[in-house]
Amino acid sequence: MLSRLPRRVATALAGGVLTAGVLTAGAAAVPVAERPAATGPALVRVHAPASADRAQLAGLGLDLTPRAGAGFVDALVHGPDDLARLRAAGLRWTVLESDLGERQRRYRELDQRLAAQTAVSPLPSGRIAYRTLGDYERELRELAARYPELVRLVRLDHQTLEGRWVYGVEIAHGVQMPDGRPVFLLMGLHHAREWPSGEHAMEFAYDLVRHAYTDPRIARLLREGRALIVPVVNPDGFEKSRAAGALEWKRKNCRQWDGVVEHPVAECATYADNGLTSRGVDVNRNYGGFWGGRGSSDQWWAQDYRGQAPFSEPETRNVRDLVASRQVTVLISNHTYGNLVLRSPGVAGGNAPEESLYQALGDRMATQNGYTSQAAYQLYPTNGTVEDWAYYATGALGYTFEINPKDFHPDFGSAVIDEYLGHGVYAGKGNREAYLVAFETAVDPGYHGVVTGFAPVGAVLRAVKEFTMRTDDPGGSASGPIAFRQRLESAMTVTVPRFTWHLNPSLRPSQEPGVGLLPESWTLSCTRPDGTVLETQQVTVARGQRVEVRFDRCLARFAVR
Known part of the structure; x- marks a missing residue:
């Protein structure tokens, strides 16, 4: 179990001195009772001169920051167990700040x-x-309410574990x-x-x-x-x-x-x-x-x-x-x-x-x-x-x-x-x-694909891809990477007889090193607004490519009931 109180960080750091970046006992240390209680974690600089050192550090489960440079990665230390992991790994470190809570107080003073x-x-x-x-x-709701022609409130599909919805906004001219x-x-x-x-x-x-x-x-x-x-x-x-x-x-x-x-x-x-x-x-x-x-x-x-x-x-x-x-x-x-x-x-x-x-x-x-x-x-x-x-x-x-x-x-x-x-x-x-x-x-x-062509005004076009992806090898009881199915599906409404649809390339990057792009296709369908499928085509489009598609059967059948 990790330590419960952040003041134990200060205890661990105050109970010794740093010698070549390793915490050791030291008689000159300030007695813990005379030091103020820490209100936040400590910040340490871990010496990691080689990529193997960084890989080893990343595997320790520590609170690494994105602050890194030639031969080092900075990390937060939340208790003596964190220091023990560094020590057991044979990694050296230097304490940059023993109590980030104090630094936060300085930031709030600036605010x-x-x-x-x-x-x-x-x-x-x-x-x-x-x-x-x-x-x-x-503010997200206010933007959508004040500019309905420009901003649409988006509520994502899944509630969080505490029952909250996640919100965003979509912004465009004619956003609806x-x-x-x-x-x-x-x-x-x-x-x-x-x-x-x-x-x-x-x-x-x-x-x-x-x-x-x-x-x-x-x-x-x-x-x-x-x-x-x-x-x-x-x-x-x-x-x-x-x-x-x-x-x-x-x-x-x-x-x-x-x-x-x-x-x-x-x-x-x-x-x-x-x-x-x-x-x-x-x-x-x-x-x-x-x-x-x-x-x-x-x-x-x-x-x-x-x-x-x-x-x-x-x-x-x-x-x-x-x-x-x-x-x-x-x-x-x-x-x-x-x-x-x-x-x-x-x-x-x-x-x-x-x-x-x-x-x-x-x-x-x-x-x-x-x-x-x-x-x-x-x-x-x-x-x-x-x-x-x-x-x-x-x-x-x-x-x-x-x-x-x-x-x-x-x-x-x-x-x-x-x-x-x-x-x-x-x-x-x-x-x-x-x-x-x-x-x-x-x-x-030039950075995605474009499909253009003719389709009935009022028709709904759908682009679908379904394929298998994989995880990395998670180890443990798993026997290698885990395969999972991924489905992509988006739609547009045809507003003029000649439509233009901007799509991601159907050629998908392979997860396997050296393979390049996988020769996959989009399944494009032309439907009535009620979902009735009138025509389906397979379309392959590369990044930067424009492909012409004509939904002739959909054009002929769309108005027929």
Whole structure:
């Protein structure tokens, strides 16, 4: 069992001194009774000069941060058991800060100073402080109610373990009509404590709405595509972290017991094992593509616990079903911290089949915010992430943004205002410009497929694919990777005789190294609004390709009853 009280972190650190990065007894240490009780975990820098060291570190189930550099990875230490794991692995470390609670108090003082100086920030929303879960839900509803021709409220399919719905907004000119435009998806708060990740997503929603009719660039994007924004993927966990009490550093969702469908709200706080709560599933290790294996843990107490099975969590099923029902061509999952733009794959062993194109977009976005563009495995091994699953299931170009260089939720001014709008040499750019580059790529036909042709006005066209994917090898009782079926199905309504439909390429990236793209096809059907199928065709379309389709039988039979 992990330690229950965060002050034990201070006890462990105060009861010795660091010699070559290893905690040892020392008579010169300040007596524990004379030190203030710690109110947060400690931050340590683990020396990991080789990729094998990083792989070993990633397998310990520790609370690794995305802050890493030449020969090191920073980690949070929640108790002496964490230090024991480092010691047993033979890894050396240096204590950077013994009590992150004290650092958080300094951040909140900066927030108070900002609030005293101004009532309105230069952000699109004008906010000067972090939102609560209630703020997000209220503002999403208000945007949809105030701009019905531009914003549609989206409620995702699955309630969380504590019974909450997850909300987002879809933004486009003529947003109510399913008309075959490509989609850019922006998400935040997979991880509960990463407050800026939701703020950046929400500010981009305000930005698009605010400039939908006045900025020619944004107006064009909203004519040619759709932005789908889900600022809080993990509302149960975020609500606990945002309360800024004992669970402020909570990373995971509120899963307390594997296999249990619904949890009482109080349980997530009741089973707080170490001040952050070790229980829960890391929802960004729970997606089906490459789930299991190195890069996540099968131990419930680990901060990267992947869950009982792929897509075992309602949060990941929500995102899976959202993406599977739309033509999401580019997606970004916001996280903190480290100033990184990460792309698939999460585990070394070969680059993505379209690495040059994939890297080029990551590099272009990084020139706007000043972040480092790299493959995710170059940080440390990860699997079961949203971008891995989305790319290998749909061909969507998926990225993780690790926002700000300092902390999971530092002061609002630096982590939200500066990072969103850009500062220093990146002033006027920042993540705002990076998101616009992503949106422009999402609507660019050179990055997906296009099907055009003739069909009856009023007909509903459906595109369906069903195929088998696999996890990584989760070990344990499993005998190798687990196969699972994946279905993609989206629809559009024909509004003019000659339709245009932007689809992800039917040629799907293979999960097997060196294989490249799989020669698959979309099954396209032309139906009446009541669902009666009048014609079906198999259509193969590559990235950047335009294919002509003519539904002659549907044209002849549509008006006949």
